[in-house]
Amino acid sequence: MRILQTITHTNDHVSGLLLRLTLGIVILPHGLQLLLGWFGGYGFNGSMQYFTGVAGLPWLVAFTVIMLQSVGAVLLLTGTGTRLMAIAYVIMFIGMIVTAHSDYGFFMNWDGNQKGEGYEYHLLVIGLALLLVINGAGKFSFDYFASKSRVQQPVQNIKL
Known part of the structure; x- marks a missing residue:
């Protein structure tokens, strides 16, 4: 029970909401490309073939x-x-940097001058995700309502 409280504990600030919306809105279209083939993506089968074949992922x-x-x-x-x-x-985007993006430097490939993309986007995602790890989901989240619906002992924000 204590683990569940720690995972869902959050505050009633809107900062968590803004972080979640920003991160979710940016990542979801990429996920829909991979899963459903929307927005010019390859869909599930094509993405699996690419990741397991070309990228060599398990x-x-x-x-x-x-x-x-x-x-x-x-x-x-x-x-x-x-x-x-x-x-x-955080784990996934560190993995992306190490396995696919570090060879191309820091900057995104805005002008198409290199074979791949740099890792600046990935660092932003990692930073936003770390803030969510520290502060939780914030107001207007299932975590917030779940943490308020139980009788709970005080749980502090995670300290790094």
Whole structure:
């Protein structure tokens, strides 16, 4: 029970809401490309083939990436399991930097002058996700309502 309280505990500030909306709105379209093929994406089968074939990721890792960017973004938008989703995003985006983006430097490839994208976007996602790990989902989230609906002992924000 204490673990569930720690995961769902949050405050009633709107900062968590703004962080969740920003991160979720940015990540969800990428997830919909991967899962459903929307916005010019390859869909689930094409994405799995790319991740397991070209990128050489294990099947489970490829599946997890697709689910985190699609279903995970919806959970983030609703504020459900926000701290867990945020931790997963930190791990996933560090993995993206290490495996695919560090070779291309810091900057995004706005002009198409290099073969890949830099990692500046990934650092922003990691920073936003870390704030959610520390502060929780905030107001207007399932985590907030779940934490308020139980009789609970005081739980502090996670300290790094």
